[in-house]
Amino acid sequence: MTTETRDILQSAADWQAAGRKVAIATVVSTWGSAPRPAGSQLAIAENGDFVGSVSGGCVEGAVVAEALEIMRSGTPKQLDFGVSNDEAWEVGLACGGKISVFVERLD
Amino acid sequence: MKTDLLKQLLADRAAQRTVVVATNLATGAQRLIHPGDGDPLADEAMLAIRSDKPRTVETSGGDVFLNVFNPPLRMIIVGAVHIAQALAPMAAMTGYDVTIVDPRQAWATPERFPDIRILDAWPDEALAELKPDHRTAIVTLTHDPKLDDPALQAALSSDAFYIGSLGSRGTHAKRIQRLESAGFDASRHGRINGPVGLNIGAKSPAEIAVSIMAQVTAALRGVAA
Structure with missing residues (x-):
């Protein structure tokens, strides 16, 4: 586990202690040349602030949007993304990959 | 994730204790697994701990994702x-x-x-x-x-x-x-x-x-x- 991962979960706890709704996204599986390994995390606050990453920037926007919905519903969700070659090129990857991200609300 | 579980996870990390977060991907149910605590998934958790890599295991209750939090090297x-x-x-x-x-x-x-x-x-x-x-x-x-x-x-x-x-x-x-x-x-x-x-x-x-x-x-x- 990296120092970065520590900061992500600590941020989630701090946001919640400050009375904000929080969701946590975790990469649970990857195929091919995925940008971040399984276990990588992203913490999201209700105003859209986020720390960490689940990809090289390709899918964070979509994950944050889903996380805001999950903060309201409280129902966790597994999201699957294929990283297209165009998107992969944008973040400097040689080839595409696929990732599955589990998103849950901090209750 | 429940706040109490997150607090325990942060406390384990601060004390440099190894811990695994087990998440049922179908239901969202979660628990912490510590080495030697006799959890039903203890063997799988130890494999994840030793390799320092998360893994997903199939159980009768659905897929369970084991995320490893090892102390720093x-x-x-x-x-x-x-x-x-x-x-x-x-x-x-x-x-x-x-x-x-x-x-x-x-x-x-x-x-x-x-x-x-x-x-x-x-x-x-x-x-x-x-x-x-x-x-x-x-x-x-x-x-x-x-x-x-x-x-x-x-x-x-x-x-x-x-x-x-x-x-x-x-x-x-x-x-x-x-x-x-x-x-x-x-x-x-x-x-x-x-x-x-x-x-x-x-x-x-x-x-x-x-x-x-x-x-x-x-x-x-x-x-x-």
Whole structure:
């Protein structure tokens, strides 16, 4: 586990202690040349602030949007993304990959 | 994730305890697994812990994702010698939290080891304080039995994933004899990598540090080298 991962979960706890709704996204599986390994995390606050990453920037926007919905519903969700070659090129990857991200609300 | 579980996870990390977060991907149900707590998924959790990689396991209740939170990698270097001056920054760059142990104050100076933690204590006392775990590598570099031997005895009584000791084959053979006299048989002292490092023909202190760092990495990743 990296120092970065520590900061992500600590941020989630701090946001919640400050009375904000929080969701946590975790990469649970990857195929091919995925940008971040399984276990990588992203913490999201209700105003859209986020720390960490689940990809090289390709899918964070979509994950944050889903996380805001999950903060309201409280129902966790597994999201699957294929990283297209165009998107992969944008973040400097040689080839595409696929990732599955589990998103849950901090209750 | 429940707030109480997150608080416990943060507390485990602060105390440098290994913990696995088990998440049922179908239901979102979560629990923490600690080594030795008898969890039904303990064996799978230990595989994840040892490889330092998360894994997903199929259970009758759905897929369960095991996310590993291991304490940080540490390296304890006994002997503030020339090789340590190369090895300490190399290990830090590789992601290790490095501590140099040497009671000889002329050697263990901040000028020789900028930005590296130094303990000017006897190795057995230092190791009792540092409590090496399964994420710790211990390297002795003094070739002085007064310093290396107590360090190795403490290292052999720990879960350190790597123990290495500098010295020629002759020096190492004598060291093994002393350890055997102290009650450490081959099943225990066999863990010591000696002469230390991979055989890459290293000559200079920096090259020897490279050979040690490569051997430590192979041990961490479970690769025969």
